[in-house]
Amino acid sequence: MSLSFFGDEESSRRTLGIRERQILYDSAQKKCEDCSRDLEFSDVQVGHKTAYSRGGNSTLRNSVSLCYGCNKKQGTDSWDVFQRKQGKTAVIDRMRNMLTELTLQKLKDLAQKHGVKLKGRFHEGGLLNDDYYQAPSKARYVKALVGVVTEKDIKSGLSAMPTPGKTKRRRTTSYWSIF
Numbered sequence: 001m002s003l004s005f006f007g008d009e010e011s012s013r014r015t016l017g018i019r020e021r022q023i024l025y026d027s028a029q030k031k032c033e034d035c036s037r038d039l040e041f042s043d044v045q046v047g048h049k050t051a052y053s054r055g056g057n058s059t060l061r062n063s064v065s066l067c068y069g070c071n072k073k074q075g076t077d078s079w080d081v082f083q084r085k086q087g088k089t090a091v092i093d094r095m096r097n098m099l100t101e102l103t104l105q106k107l108k109d110l111a112q113k114h115g116v117k118l119k120g121r122f123h124e125g126g127l128l129n130d131d132y133y134q135a136p137s138k139a140r141y142v143k144a145l146v147g148v149v150t151e152k153d154i155k156s157g158l159s160a161m162p163t164p165g166k167t168k169r170r171r172t173t174s175y176w177s178i179f
């Protein structure tokens, strides 16, 4: 059984619960994620990135906070198709490139700021190897953050990055020190 907030047992419902709606609303900064209009909590429409009728689950990960008009406009299009139809992919591609430029630590900070939670993956080692826990990769952070963060967020992340000259050199064990 999954203890995850995004657990499978949650996914067969048609819509989100009140607590999840609140999280969605907060992480969307109380706006429609399509037209960026400010929304009252009671006006939030939970849109699906992949439509329910096309197998999309009612999970936070598959949800977007939308105003009534945008939710209607999206119809059964997936979020990507909907954005593409409106000519928004150039923006998304740029965001993705900007995010890719960030360090893993910056991506983690952004994720935390926006309440995006990524789970690592647990690998069972079996008889011969130890179990290990693999932290979420940079690519997974980028994927989760595209469409959540704003360009301004990313830029503030970039400007706070250490300048190359000041970057701490990673300590390596000298070859000679083992003798």
Ligand SMILES: [Zn+2]
Residues within 6 Å of the ligand: 032, 033, 034, 035, 036, 037, 066, 067, 068, 069, 070, 071
């Ligand atoms: Zn809207």
